[in-house]
């Protein structure tokens with residue numbers, strides 16, 4: 001389970017949730033993920049994430065595995081993470097559609113000709129028609145991108161022992177979802193390229209907006225999710241891949257309406273899952289501050305005013321993964337008149353609370369730059385209210401995520 005943390009303050013509170021789950025017999029491995037973009041905006045270094053994770057593990061006496069994820073890296077920025085990370089999410093979405101050279105494409109088609117015809121995959125009732133032309137289309141679309149993933153993997157392997165880190169291949173930040181057949185042959189390419197991937201993050205149909213619920217047809221998602229898992233299980237045997245290869249769901253936090261079907265499917269198919277959350281821990285810091293002392297309440301209102309006034313700048317980089325209706329945002333003056341409880345109620349992802357406002361929540365989610373610019377003033381407020389903040393952080397991960405998905 002990926003547990004992002006913008007400001008690297010909540011490692012212990014996050015791990016506490018995972019520990020609670022382990023006391024109930026759930027086997028969850030915490031992965032502290034942070035992307036290059038997040039580090040740039042916060043002006044932090046991966047060493048701070050490493051320290052946060054190590055400190056939390058030590059303080060809580062955690063004996064299980066844990067990882068520090070270099071989230072969404074490419075050749076351009078992977079070096080920034082090499083020393084501190086032992087989990088690398090190789091993001092090759094930008095290379096989808098670029099064409100590999102002809103000889104490589106021919107070789108791929110030659111290797112997989114045996115699948116031409118009517119194909120069935122255990123666990124999927126539909127059959128798939130594979131033609132030479134279809135193989136060529138898939139190679140044209142994805143082979144170059146997987147070659148790129150191989151380059152990043154080899155680059156990391158030159159600097160780290162190949163067994164000492166986990167590899168994820170991500171293709172989620174693209175426009176079109178991958179079909180089960182595409183997924184199958186993407187896995188074949190990953191295997192051919194010698195990438196020991198343990199997780200793969202496809203793009204699903206429907207919207208995975210940051211910090212809010214899934215938007216889309218739930219039945220369609222269920223079908224895709226189940227078929228992808230069946231394809232992975234088939235590929236593990238067929239292409240001799242890592243036997244713990246699993247599906248990774250990005251921006252997976254807060255997708256409450258699909259947790260029940262996801263949980264049912266992974267239990268039915270005895271499959272693992274990587275759920276990468278969307279850095280929403282920082283929103284729990286804001287909630288804790290709103291419920292905390294006077295200074296905390298004033299500070300969260302100031303954060304909102306600033307975020308509201310810088311709407312375009314803050315939302316721009318995240319346009320593809322948020323849906324905010326500006327007309328549904330309260331004015332900063334109105335928010336100034338709110339109690340701390342009203343602020344917390346508008347922000348906390350409790351769909352049964354009439355005060356909850358997903359537009360307010362999404363704007364604040366992308367507004368972490370404002371808090372980053374406040375520097376120590378923000379961090380000191382979080383520390384001064386640490387008890388109520390930690391309570392919110394742990395509760396969010398345990399009650400709203402782990403319980404709903406895994407229990």
Ligand SMILES: [Zn+2]
Pocket residue numbers: 072170172173201250251
């Ligand atoms: Zn992602």
